[in-house]
Amino acid sequence: MVKVEFLGPINKEPIEVDIKSLNELSTILKNDEALSKWLENCAVAVNDTMVISKDISLEDGDRVSLLPPVCGG
Template sequence: MVKVEFLGPMSYIPSMELEVNTLQELKEVLGKDSALQQWLEISAVAVNDEIVENLSHPLHNGDKIALLPPVCGG
C-alpha cells in the first residue's frame, strides 16, 4: 500500500492508503472523485519527497505520495 497526502487547498481531504503500482493507476483511482479531478491536472506529485513527472513511475509498498497544488505568495 502507498500513502497519499493532499497538501495546500486540498488538505481538507484525509490521507488515503491505496493499492496501486504506478502513478498512472493512482491518477485513475483518484480521478473517480469529482472533487479531485481539477487538482490532478494542475498538481505536481512527489514520491517519497522527490518530484516525479513520469506517470509510469513504479510505486512500492510504503511509498508516500504527496499531491502539491500550485501556490502563490509573496
C-alpha cells in the same frame, strides 16, 4: 499500501491504496469529483522527490504527495 497525501488547499485527508504505479493512482483519483479538478495542475512527489512521469513504479510503504499550485508573497 501506498500513502497518498493531499497538501495545501486540496483539504483532503490522506488515503492508503494498494497500487503499483502512478498511472493506477491517477485512474482512482479521476473518479473523485473533488480531486479531479486539481489533478492537471498539481505537482507530484514520491517519497519527497518530484516526478514528472506517471510511469513511476510504486512499492509498499511509498508516499505520494499531491502539491497544488499556490501563490503567496
